[in-house]
Amino acid sequence: MFALVGLVAVPGGSTLDPARAFLTTAFNLSPADISAVDDGQIVARTLRVTNRREVATLGVIRIQTTPAAYVERLRDIVNFKRTDGVLQIGTFSDPPQQRDVAALTVEHGDLDRLRECRVEDCGLRLSADGIERIRREIDWRAADAPVKASDLVRRLLVDYVTRYHEVGAAAAMAYADTASPLNVGHEFASLVDADTATWKYVPRLRRHLLAYPAVTDEGMSDFIYWSKERVHSRPVISITHVAIAPAVDDGPVNIAIASKQIYAMHYFDASLGLTLLVRAPSGSSPATYVVYLNRTRIDLFDGLFGGVARRIAAGRARSLVAEQLARLQKSFVAP
DSSP: OOOOSOOEEOTTSOOEEHHHHHHHHHHOOOHHHHHHHHTTOOEEEEEOOSSTTEEEEEEEEEESSOHHHHHHHHHSHHHHTOSTTEEEEEEOOSSOOGGGGTTOOOOHHHHHHHHTOBTTBOSSOOOHHHHHHHHHHOOTTSTTHHHHHHHHHHHHHHHHHHHHHHHGGGGOOEEOSSSSOEEHHHHHHHHHHHOSSGGGGSHHHHHHHHHTTSOOOTTOEEEEEEEEEEETTEEEEEEEEEEEEEOOSSSSOSEEEEEEEEEESSSEEEEEEEEEEEEEOOSSSOEEEEEEEEEEEETTOOSTTHHHHHHHHHHHHHHHHHHHHHHHHHHTSOO
């Protein structure tokens, strides 16, 4: 559907190579960058942004597998994301059930923050209704208050995902932890609009993300998972919607995957990961270019040193993407 401006020849031959041409045209990779990727190296860079709360990163690797095999492994998200930084993780059923989050624990520090939590003044992120429910339903003087508060948080998350399953963005939480409420759905839509280049290659994935669950094209699939991951030395509970779109035309992208964060207890205003799987020229064994783009909005960049903090965060994000891709690449190497 989308014609490429140029075509790159496979090294050592005259065959035209649309996969490498796509990397050049869509992401401005140089011949040296592509050679490095083909040699097993990782190309990672920070992208320009216009929103001061945003950090954007691009990473590209080549792995020894097919796009379909990559997706098959991704669907087992618990093992796919298994690292030291992922403290707990699980998936939601459809429809979501309370047992889906039975293993999720709320940190003692977050329970202490809940005790003092008020609408517009809370040490963690919840909706105004969620904050008020905790104030009404938890007797913090009782010995079992931590247990009941943890259970209520889990129920709030299940209720939230249930509603998201039903109406999508209309259910997006409005964080009421400060005097300036932040709507996750609005932030995400703005984050999608910030990428003016990539979506033209995967337009139906963009449409699906913004219209879910009202629009589901042929072959599309979804799942939602929760995780507790260490971020800046603090465990952060989050919920992520993963959407998978296989190719339906002769474009360069074989499969596109979006990871849409719909909740984070700390730090993150919105986050979108976009993975494009492009079948790479190969010899006897299959190979795939994995192009990963991440755009994240963070609430840490206000104040006098906000610009410095953002540069540090951007550098750290680039390093994290490179580390994650290196780990991914290694996991697909045959023992």
